[in-house]
Amino acid sequence: MNLARVRGTVVATRRSDKVEGAKWLLIEDCDQSGKGRGEYLVALDMVGANRGELVLVTQGSSCRWTSRTEDRPMDTLVVAIVDTIDQRGAVVYAAAP
Amino acid sequence: MNLARVRGTVVATRRSDKVEGAKWLLIEDCDQSGKGRGEYLVALDMVGANRGELVLVTQGSSCRWTSRTEDRPMDTLVVAIVDTIDQRGAVVYAAAP
Amino acid sequence: MNLARVRGTVVATRRSDKVEGAKWLLIEDCDQSGKGRGEYLVALDMVGANRGELVLVTQGSSCRWTSRTEDRPMDTLVVAIVDTIDQRGAVVYAAAP
Amino acid sequence: MNLARVRGTVVATRRSDKVEGAKWLLIEDCDQSGKGRGEYLVALDMVGANRGELVLVTQGSSCRWTSRTEDRPMDTLVVAIVDTIDQRGAVVYAAAP
Amino acid sequence: MNLARVRGTVVATRRSDKVEGAKWLLIEDCDQSGKGRGEYLVALDMVGANRGELVLVTQGSSCRWTSRTEDRPMDTLVVAIVDTIDQRGAVVYAAAP
DSSP: OEEEEEEEEEEOOEEOGGGTTOOEEEEEEEOTTSOEEEEEEEEEESSOOOTTOEEEEEEGGGGGOSTTTTTSOOOEEEEEEOOEEEETTEEEEEOOO | OEEEEEEEEEEOOEEOGGGTTOOEEEEEEEOTTSOEEEEEEEEEESSOOOTTOEEEEEEGGGGGOSTTTTTSOOOEEEEEEOOEEEETTEEEEEOOO | OEEEEEEEEEEOOEEOGGGTTOOEEEEEEEOTTSOEEEEEEEEEESSOOOTTOEEEEEEGGGGGOSTTTTTSOOOEEEEEEOOEEEETTEEEEEOOO | OEEEEEEEEEEOOEEOGGGTTOOEEEEEEEOTTSOEEEEEEEEEESSOOOTTOEEEEEEGGGGGOSTTTTTSOOOEEEEEEOOEEEETTEEEEEOOO | OEEEEEEEEEEOOEEOGGGTTOOEEEEEEEOTTSOEEEEEEEEEESSOOOTTOEEEEEEGGGGGOSTTTTTSOOOEEEEEEOOEEEETTEEEEEOOO
16 A cells, blocks of 8 residues: 545546545545655545545545455555554654544 | 546447447546546546546456456446545545536 | 557567466557657567557556457557557658558 | 555544544555555555565555455555565565574 | 566565465566566566566466465566567567577
8 A cells, every 4th residue: 555645625517427425535645654755646545534634535446345345446545544664663653633 | 446537539340249339438547636647548438527637546356346347358338427636635626507 | 559660570489377478578668650769579469469569568467458468467468550640730640641 | 566665653532434444554655675665555554564674565446356445445464574586686675593 | 568678586485375485586577679668577487487587477366366476465577488479570579599
């Protein structure tokens, strides 16, 4: 999985039949300390992530394997909100309490 | 999903048996404000997108998961037309009314 | 899908059991006007494409979804021969008649 | 598969329903001698890998094909811990005994 | 598929349950004439390829579609050994006899 920050939302009312009801987030690709890289994707929200939160993102066909995405043409999914990241014994990221 | 602009169409009459009847769009990869990057793909249109519209694109095997693409060798799909994009609280893209 | 030119053929007589009988083409990745980029892949031919023709290429697991590739370890497939490409209202590519 | 080093762990308590119970590792992409490239991913641990170990990483939908990951939205998996790598007859990597 | 050279082997005795018995090769990504690019992957051998041979490599979920890899978390597979490559009518690669 990749790390990304939630930066905003994407609204699209004219959709393919199987993607109705989805909430789409604008996310920015991040390094291991949560710093943005300036590259953006649009992801389906599975966990109620808010703007500014660091999240784990699954891409590709694995995205179809949840109760809400089964059989839908989704290729980018927010599957978890990160609390902390430990790198070589040091905490390099911690979510705001 | 990625953001892209519809730039034109691709006509191909000699096709593999399972891709007949498909309408293919020439799309240009875009950043989060809808600005083109000069990289082009060919995508199957699922939503009746017109030239100039910003669209959401699904890639890879997720593309087979709609009623029109099931069991077809498609790897790039236009699944929605974008109305607005919000980035850090500001509207960075809005479709022409 | 990506655009590519057929540049030649690849012969490989020692194969995995499920890939017997396949005809493999050497293809060069191309931009939207059919100009080569110098990057080459090997693809299974589904449409009888000839050297020099511009073709549409499907990659990844979608490649297994045709009658000839089902259940085979193929990840690159020529699925159509391009006749014309229209970009912003201008024909940027047309196959030789 | 790619080679990577285990560099730490990622904790995320707010998760999509199907990813509970998973242990996530922070891994760094490596070259064939085990040297890090500064690019990090988050992977599910299947083998009990420890910090500093060189591991084999599977990406994409293949990740769903183990007893612990079946039907889960995982796209990066640590599937083995590397003992030695031989390149052109020379051992270019050997795990610490 | 991509072209690659077999450069060596990777030994990993601590493995995920479903990858036992696999022989892993260290392979180097190559251009259309068989020249190495300095980028390495680890692939499962399906054809008994030897060091120095140019091979065809399948990546992603297609790798699960052979009798030996079905339901295994493999994402890189050597599926054939290349004999010759023809580019624009000239033989640019021929295996040593």
